[in-house]
Amino acid sequence: MTNNMDTFELSIVPGWIHATAAPAKENRQGAPWEAHIPAAPFAAEETADILRELAGHPLELHALLKGKMPLWLEEDVMSRYVPDLDRATCACGQDGCDHIRLVLEEAERKFRAEPLLRLALLGLPRDRLLNAVFRDWAERVPPAAESSDGDALGKLEEKGKGGPLAGEWLAEAAEQGKLHEPGAGFRDVAVSLRTEPVDEFEVDDWAALLPRVKNVKQIIRQIASDAADKARERADKLNNPAP
Template sequence: MTKKKEAFELSIVPGWIHAEEARDHTSSGTEAGWRVDLPCPQLAPEERAEIIEHFTDDPLELNALLKNHLPAWLDERISPKHSPEAAKAECRCGDAGCKHVPAVIQAAEQKLQEEPLLWLTLIGLSREELLDAVFRGWAETMPEAAESSDDEALGRLEEKGKTGPSAGEWLAEAAEQGKLHEPGAGYRDIAFHLNAKPEGEPRIDNWTPLLPNVKAVQQVVAQLTSETAAKAWEDLSGKQDPQSRRKERR
């Protein structure tokens, strides 16, 4: 007769995998059940820097990681050195032939394969730390003209993060939900109804302060605006029904 598989609660934190016997909340017993503590080696500073640098240089790999796809280079170069140390595992049950440790290792390995970001947390690099470092690296590559405003915006995000989610958490959630490149909820509810072609040239705001390093910026913006307006009117006219076009000709 096969023994029923024991249920347990699994907890994965930096440096440790913990598991303990699932207790029935209706039980009145006070005796503690079994508990397994399984250590895991942590990343060295140079290994952390290597991982961050890779994801900073390759946004597509970062996006894949957020979708639970572990890059091959990370699996080959980092994973073997940072596997849970089964030989150092301890179980509170005290049995010489303890079966809890192998069961916990098997469950943990499956969990970590399904969630690579959780594995990074286990070896000492949480999702929030990784994303914050990557986004900071991207900000440092911005042109000088935009650097001050980016630093101010980042400072505001960090200040706000003291009382709520960090910038990395917000961006991570947005990336996982596919919202980094999607318009807002009300975007498709906006509609324009142009019944007559505006007279005169389109009004052009002064873009020179915004683009100080672009030569003849006003002329470039004016040309783009005029060409875009002409194309938009051409497309709009082509979509009008025959009756509307007859009225326009009259």
């Protein structure tokens, strides 16, 4: 039998929960063991539905990155996540071994603290999720009128020879909250606000910041326009609540 003094290293990867006993000097029992618990991943259709929903709801994606799984996704995941205990194995060789139980309990603690780990177990790790969502956003940007090669405007996932992909940069900024929170010196800057024509606002040139992204100015204009539209919709809903 095992007890709660067992220590082990936990690894959660698509389709599997792996656990390996810590080295003897860190483990009071010192007996080597390793356990492996399989879990069936999402079907392709289920994955596509989740990615489509997250791409359409950026605030829910941001909440997920911050450790709060949207209710609809939590319900889907919890109904889908069923460890295959019939195929779970432990190499300790002990009768009545309860390593599997201990590993599952620790995995559940990890899942509660980091919801993305549960998605990773079911075949949707963080990198795959973010790459798919940002690719979806990039493909929604309309083609540039002056584009001669017919490429879609805003291919944010275009790969350069050096440096991170634009999607990776945006994902990191979103996870750190930098896409919506002002910088440290924000309140020290004096600005003069004035009304701008809705369709004629000036757009800063970000080309130097994103040297490998085509048509940066058009991308920023499109993002600003979409954000303004959503802000107006939100304001209308707040000012005119449904009866």
